Amino acid sequence: MDRNQITKWLKSPAKMANKYSLHAVYFCTGCGIIEVPPSITARWDAERFGIIPVATPRQGNLFLITGYVSVKTLRAIIRTYEQMPEPKYVIGFGSCPINGGMYWDSYNTINHLDKYIPVDGWIAGCMPRPEAIFIGVTHLWTLIDKGMADGYIKYREYYGAYRRNQEMVLGKLEWPPLFPLTDDPRGDEQ
Amino acid sequence: MSKSIKEALESTFRDVQVSFREDNRMAVTAENESVLPILRFLKDAGFDHLSLISVVDWIEDNLFELCYFLTPYMQNDDEYTDRQKLHIILKTPLPRDEPRFKTVIGLFPNAEPYEREIHEFFGIDFEGHPRLTPLLLERDYEVPPFRKDFDTRKYVAELLDSVPPIETKKK
Numbered sequence: 001m002d003r004n005q006i007t008k009w010l011k012s013p014a015k016m017a018n019k020y021s022l023h024a025v026y027f028c029t030g031c032g033i034i035e036v037p038p039s040i041t042a043r044w045d046a047e048r049f050g051i052i053p054v055a056t057p058r059q060g061n062l063f064l065i066t067g068y069v070s071v072k073t074l075r076a077i078i079r080t081y082e083q084m085p086e087p088k089y090v091i092g093f094g095s096c097p098i099n100g101g102m103y104w105d106s107y108n109t110i111n112h113l114d115k116y117i118p119v120d121g122w123i124a125g126c127m128p129r130p131e132a133i134f135i136g137v138t139h140l141w142t143l144i145d146k147g148m149a150d151g152y153i154k155y156r157e158y159y160g161a162y163r164r165n166q167e168m169v170l171g172k173l174e175w176p177p178l179f180p181l182t183d184d185p186r187g188d189e190q
Numbered sequence: 191m192s193k194s195i196k197e198a199l200e201s202t203f204r205d206v207q208v209s210f211r212e213d214n215r216m217a218v219t220a221e222n223e224s225v226l227p228i229l230r231f232l233k234d235a236g237f238d239h240l241s242l243i244s245v246v247d248w249i250e251d252n253l254f255e256l257c258y259f260l261t262p263y264m265q266n267d268d269e270y271t272d273r274q275k276l277h278i279i280l281k282t283p284l285p286r287d288e289p290r291f292k293t294v295i296g297l298f299p300n301a302e303p304y305e306r307e308i309h310e311f312f313g314i315d316f317e318g319h320p321r322l323t324p325l326l327l328e329r330d331y332e333v334p335p336f337r338k339d340f341d342t343r344k345y346v347a348e349l350l351d352s353v354p355p356i357e358t359k360k361k
Contacts, residue, residue, distance in 0.1 A: 071327075
């Protein structure tokens, strides 16, 4: 173990353990998933960074959105995200979740993913190389260290606004709200 | 083989235009009412695989063009090699306003998802189809989205760009 990190481990062991054992939900949206099998297997070996793909969302805490998000996939993404245990982190992978990418004027593709679920980091590119995943993950470590990867807290606080945005696109959602609905996105300001 | 199919089609049906794009690609244009008999004829002639149904939207002519793609499966007869190479496209025009057509599920059961998809994306009704329910799309569209007069940019501007970003309080 790196000697410099011993104090960090002693100070906040849970945070450090979270950081070094990110379990990625093996959820495939769009074309970006093509980069994930080489990243997690012998060639690039994501386990060096403590990332391992898991089968179900209830076991995972890292959510890689790999590629364009269609309206139908958005519903599945929201359901998956809400099932993941906290703390959970979302990385948008590729250009399409950021602003639609080459599908910006499509009839069926979501343009800005962060309007519907909180996203902690983006990896730009079409396609990003597997190395970019690891750069993104090391950046995510820094964010977790500084307590800035707080997307799941934001989701809880502004759930009303997120749910309203989700229902604007998907229509009435068939599952009950996960958190109390706050009407005002600015929350308890008054 | 391809020549004999052409002659048989032209002698059996009236108002049929048969042309060859290449040696092994045959395009047949027919009127609406003779599509089902032609399909049955071709199926009996060994073209028993409906590989695709597609639609072309000729908006300037105010027409839809329904295309059936037929190929034969492998068969253990002497004509196998010749017939295996031949692909047939059967085209028929439909009016763009209130397009309706008869289903071909009775002949080719695998036509069901194609017709559902065409109904969803082009708004063509297939009479006799058992369930024309949504297949791929999640939302309702005023104009079916694969028609040429569907304005995707307007749609995106009205729906997706109107979704507000999440405003967070600064800490």
